[in-house]
Amino acid sequence: xxxxxxxxxxxxxxxxxxxxxxxxxxxxxxxxxxxxxxxxxxxxxxxxxxxxxxxxxxxxxxxxxxxxxxxxxxxxxxxxxxxxxxxxxxxxxxxxxxxxxxxxxxxxxxxxxxxxxxxxxxxxxxxxxxxxxxxxxxxxxxxxxxxxxxxxxxxxxxxxxxxxxxxxxxxxxxxxxxxxxxxxxxxxxxxxxxxxxxxxxxxxxxxxxxxxxxxxxxxxxxxxxxxxxxxxxxxxxxxxxxxxxxxxxxxxxxxxxxxxxxxxxxxxxxxxxxxxxxxxxxxxxxxxxxxxxxxxxxxxxxxxxxxxxxxxxxxxxx
Numbered sequence: 001x002x003x004x005x006x007x008x009x010x011x012x013x014x015x016x017x018x019x020x021x022x023x024x025x026x027x028x029x030x031x032x033x034x035x036x037x038x039x040x041x042x043x044x045x046x047x048x049x050x051x052x053x054x055x056x057x058x059x060x061x062x063x064x065x066x067x068x069x070x071x072x073x074x075x076x077x078x079x080x081x082x083x084x085x086x087x088x089x090x091x092x093x094x095x096x097x098x099x100x101x102x103x104x105x106x107x108x109x110x111x112x113x114x115x116x117x118x119x120x121x122x123x124x125x126x127x128x129x130x131x132x133x134x135x136x137x138x139x140x141x142x143x144x145x146x147x148x149x150x151x152x153x154x155x156x157x158x159x160x161x162x163x164x165x166x167x168x169x170x171x172x173x174x175x176x177x178x179x180x181x182x183x184x185x186x187x188x189x190x191x192x193x194x195x196x197x198x199x200x201x202x203x204x205x206x207x208x209x210x211x212x213x214x215x216x217x218x219x220x221x222x223x224x225x226x227x228x229x230x231x232x233x234x235x236x237x238x239x240x241x242x243x244x245x246x247x248x249x250x251x252x253x254x255x256x257x258x259x260x261x262x263x264x265x266x267x268x269x270x271x272x273x274x275x276x277x278x279x280x281x282x283x284x285x286x287x288x289x290x291x292x293x294x295x296x297x298x299x300x301x302x303x304x305x306x307x308x309x310x311x312x313x314x315x316x317x318x
Contacts, residue, residue: 019062021052024107028098047094063102066112071095075119089119128261133251134159140248146209147228151241153199153206154225158255161193162262162279165238165255174220176203193279 017023025048032041054074060066075092082088096118099111129137134155141151157168167183175181180194195203203224210226211217223232233241242254266279 017062019064021055021061021063021066024063024102025049025052025098028101031101044094044098047091048098050091051095063108063112068113068117071113071117075117079119085119085122089121092119127257128264129251129253129257133249133253134261136249136251137245137253140245146206146213149202149206149209150225151245153202154238154241155245155258156199156202157195158258159262160196160199162259163193163255164259165235167191167193168255169223169225169233169235169238171224172220173207173218173222173224175224176200176207177220 029041029045029048032044036044051074054077055061055066055070058070058073060070075088078091079085079088082091096113099113102108103111137155138152141148141155143149154168157163157171161168163183170183171181176195179200180192182190182192184190207218214230225233225238227233227237238255246252263279
């Protein structure tokens with residue numbers, strides 16, 4: 001049986017000093033275990049251990065030794081070693097929360113940093129797909145097997161609903177008849193996503209092909225999406241599907257990019273920001289602002305790609 005995150009957290013010295021960062025971090029993780037989800041605790045344990053290792057390498061072992069310059073130097077090195085600024089920011093947020101907790105618990109009188117010492121939250125930089133890119137993805141999912149039908153249904157559902165990866169995996173077979181599904185979002189918020197007629201048609205094609213190929217009939221309570229191994233799809237399995245489609249189509253795609261594409265195309269075609277906000281499940285309308293700006297910039301390209309004259313030229317008989 002695996003131990004808790006705090007049990008697996010290593011101390012920097014054999015003799016435990018209650019003022020040491022390692023001791024205080026372990027105490028903080030015990031607090032998180034009582035108030036946060038397991039996944040959140042594990043993420044914090046990993047990020048705090050990274051910070052602890054840096055501190056020990058630079059001779060900072062106790063909370064009294066930690067100074068604002070250490071915070072700035074660590075973050076500079078963190079940004080050099082991370083693949084993206086967003087990753088570095090996420091790690092820094094965990095450390096800042098730990099230090100603020102020490103103040104709230106009166107371990108220290110004030111945090112060892114100034115307001116401007118932290119990496120600012122990166123602004124969203126959505127990179128939606130073009131109409132041509134989406135067409136290439138659907139072409140890559142063409143085929144007669146149930147796997148091809150599933151991939152087409154996945155693309156259709158992700159593009160239509162704007163659902164996140166974790167949200168779409170919460171779908172059940174019964175959601176197809178209900179024409180909507182309720183998901184648990186970040187922060188334990190519930191959100192209802194509606195299925196369009198086209199989306200329902202693609203999902204039903206996939207279900208018919210699945211039953212015909214496997215001989216297994218699914219109940220309303222069964223998960224909707226299944227892997228080739230005969231198991232409900234996981235987040236990693238869905239990542240592999242997106243990677244496979246990217247290789248076949250030549251278009252780099254992941255679930256969140258389809259979410260960006262869904263929002264941007266709807267806005268460019270005249271949907272209100274409130275409608276898109278509800279579709280995405282954002283609590284604040286300001287979260288949609290970066291999509292609005294991009295939609296304005298993207299409108300000319302979108303109109304060009306969806307020009308009805310192109311369809312007429314392809315079909316002279318019209």
